[in-house]
Amino acid sequence: MIKETIIPNSGALLVKDGEESILVISDLHFEDNEYVYTIIEMVKRLVKKYTPTSVIVLGDVFNLGQGGVSVEAFDREISKIIPLSITxxxxxxxxxxxxxxxxxxxxxxGDTDHCENERTNIVLGHTHPYLKGKRVFLKGVLTDGRNFIILPVFNDKVGGPDIIAEKDMLLGFVFQNDLIKTCDVYDLEGKKIGKYK
Structure with a gap:
């Protein structure tokens, strides 16, 4: 069985894929400051409540190459309780x-397509989608038939472009190559709130 569930009010996704239950987050953009410990506690709470078998971070744990001390702390603390992978x-x-x-x-x-033929379901970050000042998820189908989900930034201190007002600023291979066939927009509660395009 495969299933994706937006974890309410977190910016995280729970992916069930057979025996695996994967907590997925994206775009932490750590700098070397104390906020890393807030993020660590948020992830620990989600792991305790939803009992995934692993955690995947979809890249950008550093912020412009900075944040090494924070990345090490995050890796150390989360790896103590659950297997952690980072793209x-x-x-x-x-x-x-x-x-x-x-x-x-x-x-x-999500900045580059690394799996053109590997899987029919792809989970991405990078875009930092917002709508009217609030983080959102994007879920749909690409022109090549693959299903996609784009996660918002997990670090709520990081901004991003509005998917309607700032379409020309949307990042990622999905937008740069105009690959969206259909796309629904979901709020942080997991409620469908509209369509993109």
Whole structure:
């Protein structure tokens, strides 16, 4: 069985793929400050409540190459309680893989398409989608038939473009190559609030 569930009021996604239950978050953009401990506690609470088998971060754990101390603290603290994987983002050093695969999903940052034929379900970050000042999820189908989900930034201190008012600023291969066939917009509660395009 495969299933995606937006975890209410968190910016996180729970992906069930066979025996795996994966907590997915994106775009932490750590700097070397105390806010990392707030993020660590948020992730620990989600792990305790939803009992995933692993956590995947969809890149951009660093912020313009900064935040090494925070990234180390996050990795150390989360890895103590659950297996943690991180994909490479455009702000990260080349120490992470470009993509992580489960049975039916490909997880990647989203600045570049690393899995054109690997899986029919892709989970992405990078775009930082907002609508009217609030973080949103985007979920739909690409022109090549793949299903996609784009997560908002997990670090709520980081902004992003409005998906309607600032369409020309939307980042990622999905937007840069005009690959969206259909796309629904979901708020942080997981409620469908409209369509994109």
């Amino acid at each position: 490479a983002g455009n702000h990260d050093f080349e120490i992470f893989p470009q993509m992580i695969l489960s049975d039916n999903y490909a997880f990647m940052h």
